[in-house]
Amino acid sequence: MYDLLIQRVDVLQIANGTPTILPQHDIAITGQRIVAIAPAISPGLAHETLDGAGQLAIPGLINSHAHIAMSLFRGVAEDVPIEEWFNGFIWPLETNLTPEDVYWGALLGIAEMIEAGVTCVADHYFAADAIAQAVQESGMRALLAWTLFSGADEHDQLARARQFTEQWHGAAGDRIRVWMGPHAPYTCTPSFLRRVGQTARELGVGIHIHLAETAAQVAQSMAAHGQSPVQLARDTGLFEVPAIAAHVAHVSSDDIATLAAHGVAVAVTPKTEMKLGIGVAPVTAMRAAGVTVAIGSDGAASNNTYDVLESARLLALLEKLRNSDARVLPIGATLELATAAGARALRWDDIGGLQVGARADLALVQCATAHTQPLHDPAAALLYSSQPADVSTVIIDGRIVMRDRVLLTIDKPRVLREVAARIERLTQRQTTQRMAVYPELAAGE
Numbered sequence: 001m002y003d004l005l006i007q008r009v010d011v012l013q014i015a016n017g018t019p020t021i022l023p024q025h026d027i028a029i030t031g032q033r034i035v036a037i038a039p040a041i042s043p044g045l046a047h048e049t050l051d052g053a054g055q056l057a058i059p060g061l062i063n064s065h066a067h068i069a070m071s072l073f074r075g076v077a078e079d080v081p082i083e084e085w086f087n088g089f090i091w092p093l094e095t096n097l098t099p100e101d102v103y104w105g106a107l108l109g110i111a112e113m114i115e116a117g118v119t120c121v122a123d124h125y126f127a128a129d130a131i132a133q134a135v136q137e138s139g140m141r142a143l144l145a146w147t148l149f150s151g152a153d154e155h156d157q158l159a160r161a162r163q164f165t166e167q168w169h170g171a172a173g174d175r176i177r178v179w180m181g182p183h184a185p186y187t188c189t190p191s192f193l194r195r196v197g198q199t200a201r202e203l204g205v206g207i208h209i210h211l212a213e214t215a216a217q218v219a220q221s222m223a224a225h226g227q228s229p230v231q232l233a234r235d236t237g238l239f240e241v242p243a244i245a246a247h248v249a250h251v252s253s254d255d256i257a258t259l260a261a262h263g264v265a266v267a268v269t270p271k272t273e274m275k276l277g278i279g280v281a282p283v284t285a286m287r288a289a290g291v292t293v294a295i296g297s298d299g300a301a302s303n304n305t306y307d308v309l310e311s312a313r314l315l316a317l318l319e320k321l322r323n324s325d326a327r328v329l330p331i332g333a334t335l336e337l338a339t340a341a342g343a344r345a346l347r348w349d350d351i352g353g354l355q356v357g358a359r360a361d362l363a364l365v366q367c368a369t370a371h372t373q374p375l376h377d378p379a380a381a382l383l384y385s386s387q388p389a390d391v392s393t394v395i396i397d398g399r400i401v402m403r404d405r406v407l408l409t410i411d412k413p414r415v416l417r418e419v420a421a422r423i424e425r426l427t428q429r430q431t432t433q434r435m436a437v438y439p440e441l442a443a444g445e
């Protein structure tokens with residue numbers, strides 16, 4: 001007997017950048033996995049059935065770089081450059097956060113992601129144990145990293161990250177995994193990066209870090225260390241384990257070759273990068289060099305949404321514009337950045353596609369909407385026309401977490417109340433206290 005049978009749904013599969021639709025198929029799920037995809041499977045073989053008629057089944061979207069709990073700071077730092085964004089707003093405000101705030105912020109972000117068809121996220125934040133709690137309860141899948149900064153308490157931070165890894169890596173039936181999260185080369189000294197890399201090797205986990213976000217950061221790295229952030233990360237041992245580098249907007253051809261040689265995945269967060277005016281990774285050159293490029297949202301304080309399809313859409317448009325070539329990043333390849341390539345970036349090999357044997361992480365998307373009809377090309381409708389509200393039902397690890405737009409694992413009214421009750425306290429700004437200091441970097445220095 002199957003646990004769940006989704007009936008008469010159009011199934012989106014993507015292979016080597018080419019989308020295919022299996023029309024009116026059934027998807028059978030047993031336990032955490034997809035066990036059959038075929039037309040007309042007998043409903044008598046399933047404990048539960050879901051009618052998928054008129055809907056598109058898509059692989060659950062993968063958000064390869066986020067700070068989920070920054071949902072709390074959505075809209076607090078608008079139209080300011082990155083230095084002011086960090087030093088004037090985000091890092092002072094984050095000193096107000098308690099682990100309980102982070103927990104409710106995480107649930108808000110996870111609710112938004114599930115509502116947008118996102119089933120897995122690589123998160124990078126502090127109080128990550130509160131995020132792990134939210135992930136565990138909500139049924140989300142996540143790769144978590146506890147953000148680390150250099151400072152007097154480096155030793156304690158590393159010990160806490162180690163303990164967090166030992167407690168949560170593989171937890172919730174392997175829905176939760178943990179990597180190490182040094183923040184960036186401009187907030188971590190080379191010796192600290194070396195220790196973090198060493199710890200990751202000892203624990204057998206990967207590294208998730210921000211790299212080369214701005215031209216000024218690269219210039220500062222060259223001045224201080226005689227090498228780019230990418231080369232510094234390599235030389236401090238961060239690429240000796242699986243790694244996700246977020247942003248990586250400013251790179252040389254040598255940097256791209258280094259990323260490719262070490263299998264470092266790049267999580268591009270185009271909406272943040274465009275909004276802060278800092279530059280977007282040369283995605284086409286990176287992909288041509290064999291670098292795995294995936295899509296992230298970054299935090300809601302810079303992106304404003306956790307809508308991964310919106311970020312993918314923006315990247316495709318930007319790449320077409322930047323290359324003056326409409327053929328760049330076609331639909332299937334762009335959708336892969338948010339699915340199969342995300343799975344490769346997170347080194348999570350049984351998610352990211354709708355195949356027999358894969359983890360049952362998927363979303364059903366309503367196609368009978370005015371903005372997607374007529375449905376000449378379902379993949380095009382998904383990437384260029386769909387809206388998060390078109391996602392009707394979401395399944396993660398075989399469990400229905402949203403059905404007909406109703407979240408089943410998150411008490412959304414309570415989350416909204418808890419967040420609202422915290423906002424006045426959380427938005428008190430005292431710029432004398434900061435999580436870290438963004439260095440004064442003059443462009444072209």
Ligand SMILES: [Zn+2]
Pocket residue numbers: 065066067124210246298299
């Ligand atoms: Zn980030």
